[in-house]
Amino acid sequence: MSSFWQNAFVVVYFFYGLAFYSMGLALLVESGRASELGFARSLRLLAGFGLLHGIHEWLDMLEQGMGVCYQIPLPVCMCWFRLALLVASFIALIAFGEHLLAREQGRNMPTWRLTLTAVVWFALSSVAVQVIYRLEEDQWINVMDVLARYNIGIPGSALAFWALWRQRETFRQQGMGQFGRHLTIAASALALYGIVGQFITRPSFIFPANILNTNVFLQVTGFPIQLFRAVMATILAIEMIRVLRALEVENEVRLQTAEQARYEADRLRHAELAKLNQELQLANEETARLLEEVRHSDHLRGELIQNITAAQEAERQRIARELHDETGQSLTGLALGLRGLSAQVQANPDAVKERLPILEAMATAGLSQLRMLINDLRPPQLDDLGLAAGLRWLTERFNEQNRTKADLTIKGEVHPLAPEIETTLFRIAQEGLNNIAKHARASHATIVLDYDDGPSLTVRDDGVGYDPPVIFNNRKPRTAWGLMGMQERANLINATLILDSHPGVGTHLQVRLAPDEET
Template sequence: MNIPLIVLVYFFYGLAFFSMGLLVALEGGRSSDIRLRKALRPLAGFGIVHALHEWMDMFGLMGHLSNEPYISGIRLSILAFSYISLAAFGSFLLAYTEISRRLILLIPIGLEAIWVFGLYNFRGQYSGDVLWSVADTWTRYILAMPASLLTAIGLVAQQRAFRRSGLIRFGQDALWAAIVFAWYGLVGQLFTQATPLFPSTFLNEDLFSSLFGFSIQLFRAVMAVGAAIFVTRFLRAFQVETESKIAELQQERLLESQQRESMRGELFRRVVGAQEAERQRIARDLHDETGQALTAIGMGLRGLSGKLPPRNKDALNTLHKLETLTADSLKELQRLISDLRPSHLDDLGLSAALRWYAGRIQEHSDITIRVDIAGEERDLDEAVKITIFRVIQESLNNIIKHSDASHVNIHLQYTDRKVRIQVRDNGIGFDLDQVKLERARRPSLGLAGMEERAALLGGSVSIQSRPGYGTEVEALIPYHNDNYKTQEQASTITGESSSDSERGKQ
């Protein structure tokens, strides 16, 4: 079946505007600009309704619609409604405040009033098919041309809004859409069918065809396709806008998360600094005051036992017991002081302090501990030394409490950029997943403390274990972390100054 070319023109003419209207109806609500969001609603109505009009003309050409007056009336009403919707779209684009949005509706209402007044006058001048032809031409002159020009002006304003928002590419699409609608209104609606209405008596479809060699319907169809393409392209700005907002929201959340992490790290850094300073102060006070007092008591008891005569056996036994108790208390005090702040760490360095601490644990337990140190020992920052010692100390405490191990290997390796610590035992091990779940419900301060201390220096702590295969704790600590060092020293100095001032008051 051969389909006339003009039928295809009407079909694609309507299809272009229908596609545009449908897409605008689906995507128009995504805009964050209230002005644009409200303006797109009548544009969607224009596209869908005007497509219906063109398809009615197509069916009329194919002989599927009669020329009954009510059919002609419906076609005219649909045409008028579509152009009033287009005028509303252009008007809303030019309204930037709520008051102006209300006032600017007077433009399409005024155009409609003029259109109705003209139709009323034409009823007394024309009749039959001539009346419907004049009414069609009048609709294009009074509604279509002003609505298209108003839309073009509104799209130019929207182009400027896109440029201000940094969406330059979509602003260009809006500008091209404005140009297309201007041509659609000035040319496409100026050349109408020949009627007695001026100036269609000479500016009509026949003149256009003789001048350019193709029909005005084809020109309108091409403009409709162009308008649909450029409107669809600038609608993509909503997707870009949405993605940009999502990216901004993600960035804000990332910044908030980083700030929270930074604040948490800063808080823990201060807590660790204050903790070490307080440990150092308590260890010094115990050594200087309690330790000296116990030493003096022990010396006094020995001197008193030397002055008693041998016949006072009960008194001598009591004094010897008190001397032994004092000596044991002094040893326990020294152990407590070494746990708080081992002097070997300050006096002899990290390696010697680790060997001493391992030997002391072996004296008080059935665990054999081997300490291996590889690489050239470095002059470590105070914060790094303390962190390494505390990680190993906490690992050994956990082994003593939970592992039922008999052998422990401590491997300390100095690499180019960091210290690698490995503490491995042959104990009963544990289910790592189960421990993680328990930590989520009830955090382990010891394990969390190890991880936090290492993280503050830019390091990490990992634990590997299986039931029946022992446990391995591995930590990687960089040599230098200036930020932590500064904060740690500041906290330590503050803590020491406070303790000194307290002793002065006492």
């Protein structure tokens, strides 16, 4: 090596380290900016590479200066520290490339597989060399320096180059294509520095350093590889610092956008306030309407309760009247007949025998009348056999008492329901048939009990029909108490009452239970 380059190495290493350190410091400061670019979030790793690698080159400068000026070698501990800086800087470089590619692909964090693979391969190869060759400490440090450049530096530079190269498209999409040229130069300088510059290492028995190394490069080209690295590092630092201008432009665009958005918000605020005022007025009107509906519903509920109370009193009067007029008279006649027989049982036994069948018939008639009254109140089939049997009895009795013919259809597997549900469905069906008999003028009615649909109960007819809104919203004396009562009964068992009727097409009434209410 010529004396010129021996003396110039100190200057080369100084600017070599200064370029990387300046780049790392600038990237570290700018990486704290708020940015939507994934590139900005990866800059800390590239900044770490620049800072660590710059210090590493300054240690090379220190070693060269001590050797030239004082002929003193760099202490071994400093050599280990320098090697650690080199390895750490290359790890930061390959991590930067992997992180930036992951961000470019839409992932928040990379898997770090490439970084870990490179580090593990470097560690294994370093240990293997020492195990195989049993090197002295300074020789092993020299070999690990070479392996670090081969196993981590070159792959890291290639990965970082590819990540920066692909980042150009992201810049174009963000409307900052003017920075693409600087990014292209920076990526190219990094590729030349890492792939070419790190391929030329210090002499070693490791292939290909035993053939192509710094001494051979100096002999062939006339200048050291460190000068080439320093030039590439300077270009990389300058162009990356220029690329950082993109973050400032992004912030300026963001501020302009925010300012425009504020002006637009001020412009829209008055229109929005006017719209909100109009909506508030509509809401007030809707609230007033709902309050009126609530008052109307409360009034209807009060009327319904009064109607139910009156119906209960009328039913009690009917029961008392029937007990007095029919059952009571039968029992009175039976008592008088028995009293007369008691006087004749000794004197005229033949006459007693003749009158006993008459008294038996009177007792049987009274019992039948009492049974009919009990059935009117609650059919025993409902308690003993369930809802299906109760509806079957109700249908048969309806057919006996009315010209309108009704039929019953049972769907699904019959199974018992909760007593209050069976009673409610029975009463709704009973009220539906009563309405058909009183108002529908129908020729046919159908009751469908579907255990697979909730279950559900359907009552429909082919009568004259009606208009439900007119019936329910009529504020004159009510004629739809039966329908309102069915609605209240359905609400008590958490069921849905569906009423569909039109004048001239009949009425379709359905009660559907929620599946969890079945039991």
